[in-house]
Amino acid sequence: SACSSKLLLSRVHPMWQEPLAIPGGDRQSPIDIVVRKSVFDPQLRPLKVQYDPRTCQQIWNNGYSFLVEYDDTTDKSTLKGGPLEDQFRLCQFHFHWGENNAWGSEHSIDRRLYPAELHLVHWNSDKYSLFEEAVIEENGLAVIAVFLKIGKRHEGLQKLVDALPAVRHKDSVVEFTKFDPACLLPEKIDDYWTYAGSLTTPPLTEAVTWIVMKQHVEVSHDQLAVFRSLLFTSAEEQVQRSMVNNFRVQQALKGRTVRSSFT
Ligand SMILES: Cc1cc(C)cc(S(N)(=O)=O)c1
Numbered sequence: 001s002a003c004s005s006k007l008l009l010s011r012v013h014p015m016w017q018e019p020l021a022i023p024g025g026d027r028q029s030p031i032d033i034v035v036r037k038s039v040f041d042p043q044l045r046p047l048k049v050q051y052d053p054r055t056c057q058q059i060w061n062n063g064y065s066f067l068v069e070y071d072d073t074t075d076k077s078t079l080k081g082g083p084l085e086d087q088f089r090l091c092q093f094h095f096h097w098g099e100n101n102a103w104g105s106e107h108s109i110d111r112r113l114y115p116a117e118l119h120l121v122h123w124n125s126d127k128y129s130l131f132e133e134a135v136i137e138e139n140g141l142a143v144i145a146v147f148l149k150i151g152k153r154h155e156g157l158q159k160l161v162d163a164l165p166a167v168r169h170k171d172s173v174v175e176f177t178k179f180d181p182a183c184l185l186p187e188k189i190d191d192y193w194t195y196a197g198s199l200t201t202p203p204l205t206e207a208v209t210w211i212v213m214k215q216h217v218e219v220s221h222d223q224l225a226v227f228r229s230l231l232f233t234s235a236e237e238q239v240q241r242s243m244v245n246n247f248r249v250q251q252a253l254k255g256r257t258v259r260s261s262f263t
Pocket residue numbers: 064065094119121143198199200201
């Protein structure tokens with residue numbers, strides 16, 4: 001029947017109904033990165049990441065993911081270099097993950113999915129004065145993506161994992177300070193792919209320079225299981241729904257080139 005075929009078609013239930021048409025959507029994210037089609041660009045510079053743990057403020061369950069939010073009123077936690085012409089300020093990081101370890105990442109490398117993906121979101125503070133301004137501009141945002149793989153326990157992540165039960169429900173917030181997100185980056189941050197894309201959650205604006213790390217980081221099975229204990233739903237709602245599979249379906253490349261910083 002239609003229902004079962006629909007069920008078969010969407011084996012995994014993306015978190016929300018995709019809007020039918022994105023205005024002029026020719027640079028949507030996420031995508032599959034076909035390694036042999038990426039183009040080495042020797043002009044790509046090393047990334048310069050300078051995060052100040054004192055700018056870490058809180059964790060918020062926004063009903064899509066949990067966001068670790070930073071004070072972005074000054075240039076204390078910044079990203080520059082790589083493919084970027086300007087200086088960008090860290091405003092938040094969050095993750096996407098699956099209901100099991102077979103899938104969960106938004107991007108894939110030659111179709112290989114990871115169980116989860118970290119996004120560190122930055123906005124162009126050379127050109128704009130607020131995130132809300134930058135989010136609608138094509139050079140407004142820069143997001144670093146790091147794949148998570150199941151393996152050894154990530155000691156730096158544990159402080160975050162221990163705080164998650166406090167933000168189990170949608171719209172809950174908990175104070176969270178002195179967390180250095182650099183501990184979530186892989187050793188080699190100068191090996192990455194970069195392409196022009198979009199937010200992967202509404203408003204899906206085509207404002208993002210994506211910087212996808214080649215090297216993954218490892219987290220333990222138990223640490224990722226705590227991510228899955230979060231809920232999409234608020235405390236008042238009758239039916240509680242586990243926060244899993246909070247990734248967007250992959251989008252067409254539409255002629256874009258993915259560049260690599262390495263050969
Ligand atoms: C600004 C922003 C918010 C959210 C929830 C998610 C993103 S993403 N997945 O495009 O990095 C960006």
